[in-house]
Amino acid sequence: MCPLVSFGTFRQGPLLQTRAPSSSSPCLLDVQGLRTWFHTRAGVVKAVDGVCLQLKQGEILGLVGESGCGKTITGFSLMNLVDKPGRIRAERLFFDGRDLQALSAKEYRALRGNEMAMIFQDPMMTLNPTLRVDTQMIETVQAHESVSRRAARARSIDMLVKVGIPAPEERMCVYPHHLSGGMRQRIAIAIALLNSPKLIIADEPTTALDVTIQGQILYEVQKLCREMGTALIWITHDLAIVSGLADRLAVMYAGRIVETAPTADIIRGARHAYTHGLMASIPTFDTRGKNLFQIPGSTPSPLNMPEGCPFRTRCYRATPQCVHEPVFEETAPAHGVSCWHPGIAA
Amino acid sequence: MLSSIVRRLLQTIGVVLVMSALVFAALYLIGDPVSMLASPEATEAERELIRQSLGLDLPLWHQYLIFLNKAFVHLDFGNSFLTGEPAMRLIFERMPATLELATAAMLLAVLIGVPLGIYAGLKPENFGARSVMTGSVLGFSLPNFWVGLMLIMVFAVFLHWLPAGGRGPVEAFGPIQLSVFSWEGWRSLMLPVATIATAKCALIIRVARAATRECLPLDYIKFARARGLSETRVLGVHLLKNILIPIVTIAGLEYGQVFAFAVVTETVFSWPGIGKLLIDSIITLDRPVVVAYLMLTVVFLSLLNLLVDIIYTILDPRVQSKAGA
Amino acid sequence: MDIALESPAVRAKRESMLRVFAEQFLSSKLAVLGLILLVLFLCLAILAPWIAPQNPFDIGTLKIMDSKLPPGSASSSGAMTHWLGTDGQARDVFSAILYGLRISLVVGLVSVSLAFAIGATVGLVSAYFGGRTDALLMRIVDIQLSFPAILVALVLLAVLGKGVDKVIYALVAVQWAYFARAARGAAIVERNKEYVQAARCMSLSWQRILWRHLFPNCIPPLMVIATIDLAHAIALEATLSFLGVGVPVTEPSLGMLISNGFEFMMSGAYWIAFFPGIALALVVVAINLVGDHLRDIFNPRNEI
Numbered sequence: 001m002c003p004l005v006s007f008g009t010f011r012q013g014p015l016l017q018t019r020a021p022s023s024s025s026p027c028l029l030d031v032q033g034l035r036t037w038f039h040t041r042a043g044v045v046k047a048v049d050g051v052c053l054q055l056k057q058g059e060i061l062g063l064v065g066e067s068g069c070g071k072t073i074t075g076f077s078l079m080n081l082v083d084k085p086g087r088i089r090a091e092r093l094f095f096d097g098r099d100l101q102a103l104s105a106k107e108y109r110a111l112r113g114n115e116m117a118m119i120f121q122d123p124m125m126t127l128n129p130t131l132r133v134d135t136q137m138i139e140t141v142q143a144h145e146s147v148s149r150r151a152a153r154a155r156s157i158d159m160l161v162k163v164g165i166p167a168p169e170e171r172m173c174v175y176p177h178h179l180s181g182g183m184r185q186r187i188a189i190a191i192a193l194l195n196s197p198k199l200i201i202a203d204e205p206t207t208a209l210d211v212t213i214q215g216q217i218l219y220e221v222q223k224l225c226r227e228m229g230t231a232l233i234w235i236t237h238d239l240a241i242v243s244g245l246a247d248r249l250a251v252m253y254a255g256r257i258v259e260t261a262p263t264a265d266i267i268r269g270a271r272h273a274y275t276h277g278l279m280a281s282i283p284t285f286d287t288r289g290k291n292l293f294q295i296p297g298s299t300p301s302p303l304n305m306p307e308g309c310p311f312r313t314r315c316y317r318a319t320p321q322c323v324h325e326p327v328f329e330e331t332a333p334a335h336g337v338s339c340w341h342p343g344i345a346a
Numbered sequence: 347m348l349s350s351i352v353r354r355l356l357q358t359i360g361v362v363l364v365m366s367a368l369v370f371a372a373l374y375l376i377g378d379p380v381s382m383l384a385s386p387e388a389t390e391a392e393r394e395l396i397r398q399s400l401g402l403d404l405p406l407w408h409q410y411l412i413f414l415n416k417a418f419v420h421l422d423f424g425n426s427f428l429t430g431e432p433a434m435r436l437i438f439e440r441m442p443a444t445l446e447l448a449t450a451a452m453l454l455a456v457l458i459g460v461p462l463g464i465y466a467g468l469k470p471e472n473f474g475a476r477s478v479m480t481g482s483v484l485g486f487s488l489p490n491f492w493v494g495l496m497l498i499m500v501f502a503v504f505l506h507w508l509p510a511g512g513r514g515p516v517e518a519f520g521p522i523q524l525s526v527f528s529w530e531g532w533r534s535l536m537l538p539v540a541t542i543a544t545a546k547c548a549l550i551i552r553v554a555r556a557a558t559r560e561c562l563p564l565d566y567i568k569f570a571r572a573r574g575l576s577e578t579r580v581l582g583v584h585l586l587k588n589i590l591i592p593i594v595t596i597a598g599l600e601y602g603q604v605f606a607f608a609v610v611t612e613t614v615f616s617w618p619g620i621g622k623l624l625i626d627s628i629i630t631l632d633r634p635v636v637v638a639y640l641m642l643t644v645v646f647l648s649l650l651n652l653l654v655d656i657i658y659t660i661l662d663p664r665v666q667s668k669a670g671a
Numbered sequence: 672m673d674i675a676l677e678s679p680a681v682r683a684k685r686e687s688m689l690r691v692f693a694e695q696f697l698s699s700k701l702a703v704l705g706l707i708l709l710v711l712f713l714c715l716a717i718l719a720p721w722i723a724p725q726n727p728f729d730i731g732t733l734k735i736m737d738s739k740l741p742p743g744s745a746s747s748s749g750a751m752t753h754w755l756g757t758d759g760q761a762r763d764v765f766s767a768i769l770y771g772l773r774i775s776l777v778v779g780l781v782s783v784s785l786a787f788a789i790g791a792t793v794g795l796v797s798a799y800f801g802g803r804t805d806a807l808l809m810r811i812v813d814i815q816l817s818f819p820a821i822l823v824a825l826v827l828l829a830v831l832g833k834g835v836d837k838v839i840y841a842l843v844a845v846q847w848a849y850f851a852r853a854a855r856g857a858a859i860v861e862r863n864k865e866y867v868q869a870a871r872c873m874s875l876s877w878q879r880i881l882w883r884h885l886f887p888n889c890i891p892p893l894m895v896i897a898t899i900d901l902a903h904a905i906a907l908e909a910t911l912s913f914l915g916v917g918v919p920v921t922e923p924s925l926g927m928l929i930s931n932g933f934e935f936m937m938s939g940a941y942w943i944a945f946f947p948g949i950a951l952a953l954v955v956v957a958i959n960l961v962g963d964h965l966r967d968i969f970n971p972r973n974e975i
Contacts, residue, residue: 079572113574125565129664130587140573175663487959489906491913492948499941606819610910625914628829643822
């Protein structure tokens, strides 16, 4: 039985066709060797240490990893929202053909919220509690286009309808704390979509919500992205959620991408030992009544990474060769792994 | 929201009543009320008259009610020993001068303190920010009157730029007299206002900095930046609206303190406000004026607290719904 | 049963905590400067009778010819140089400052100690007994705190009259509420911890629980308040004396000296008020620098 379907059956809502766009379309996002290091008094925290990502127009990428692996910082790095003492460096950081590292602060700001938007994790804190919803939506439109307040307001109302908020004219005139978590997240999504961005980075947007709302939001986001042709990076720790949503998956560990491939390829045949461990940890019908699998050991501290491959201390395939940093290679078309011993699980 | 206002109003009235009871106790129970409220030169016959008029033979609660009646209904606190005028009228005459001083000082403190505090909160390790913070320690630790003295020494005695004391020419503004309408009036205002504003500015800087440090790392600031809003808007609207809440609260409460502490500044600068009136009355044992001042201050401070609470509810929409629920 | 046995591990921990505290304190140069200044002033005040070139309150040694001499001038008898000048009654300003410092510091230290004792007791009792007692006591504290210190002090002094002891009473009345609130806050946190519940179950007397268990936890915030309050007390006493309602003329504090010198300022003899003012400012700023840094050490979150 196709594993894709088994994941689909115990998620809420119908599953949309995950139809990846043709491989001949140009790259929207091209990231090579992204490193974000924090130079603190305690030492250098290498939060992101060599991330390679490619995204095509309209593609949905799931960025998966456990807490603390650096996925949120990756999202912030793409948006240039990393606070001091963090510093972003990359071999290649291209968005829509433009070199992001060559942009001035002003140019980057023009990009944010306009062509590249972000949705945060906690809907409670994302919206400013002392400003009304319409103020926050209208200012997002007016920051990037000189339109009248009325036009901006009309656009906001349209977007609220699109994300499925009933009675949007009334909802707009309230303060954020009057609304539920699910509503607030929908508004955050609406704000992200207001200026028809080419890329949305969603940082665990459903983690803080109820399971029932999670499914709805997932479905809506996927539908909107397909409709508007927006590329999406969905950052999450929940492999199960994102596998029904994304065209491609990228698995992250200790600040590095360890494996990236189309979703179906990962589910059918993951090649990195960490990905095996992740898949095996997910409870399914087959694991009923048995002990859940756990990856032995714990994540290394970012101040104190092991030399070479960061997973080697917990890997069942580790050999003395792993002390050297593995190269990110394509073992199959569009399937890249960062490992000396890639292969299907034993 | 209305119910919470009514509740606070009742609490305020309660506090005022308690204070009036304390003042009453101090006057009528400790020491001889006649000698307290009669002029020191009164003869025995006059004292006897006063004794009778005060109704000292009546039961205590009756006396207290009379006191309350006279104080709050008729605003009659007796006449000043010095001038013979009704004490409350004296106070109302001198109050605008103090209000002028207090309002100008608070405004200056907020206008300078908030931007400096935000600056210190944005880049706390900056040399500029650290100097601001050290300056703020100086600002609120130096005694008020010393600052006033130093200012007089530099600007009045050595440089002869500003007058060393007194209030400038006044003009009527409705029912009260203000001195802010002339340049001369401002010249006289500058030094006393600077004296008071120093300490309050230091406090506001610290409050603004603390609030900024607290609000800056929060998600909604990052989200505002993620939407591509200009830094001016992020700081000037998103941040400011959130830090204004503690600042307004503190500024409001400090206004009451300034009003009372004007005693010192008015003495240093010979400013004809109610603070100076209080000191003079204490020194000359003009007790009716002291009592009138006390009761007025109690009412004023209580009302101010109430007002600050109401403003807080208006500013912070989160409190509104909790209060109204 | 005594729970006060200290194992070597506990003692070692306490010593290393002291070392950490010392390191943290020394990290701020300003605070260290403040501490040095403070110690210097304390020594000056204690040794005043021996250091001062003249006893300014011994009228016999004063010569009217020597009044209002500018700083640096020699006295008429040539016996000494008035480094800081003389005042309207031929008193050497430097000596007057030393003696005035004594009064200011004594008033400050005594009033803070008393306020500490009273306030801490009230706060601890309030926290321990909770319920109605707590509500009532804290209501009183709140009302007291909402009134400006200067007014309370003025009114009390108007009623009590002049004198160093009256000033101390007034200062204590103004300050105890701060200590009470801080002590209660810290004690409440501690009271809810399990070992206090356990002690109550063992029916230890409440005095013992209060002083042995709750009080030690309150010491850090109370020390911060004590330091900052010392500065406030000295400043407040100076203010009251300046206004003429504080210490009597026979025992002038720095505030009184400034008040005396105020009238001479306009006529150009600025030094009579200026130097005592500088001394006062230095004392108060030094204490505040120390107290500010202590506050940073003990509550890193509370930055106001």
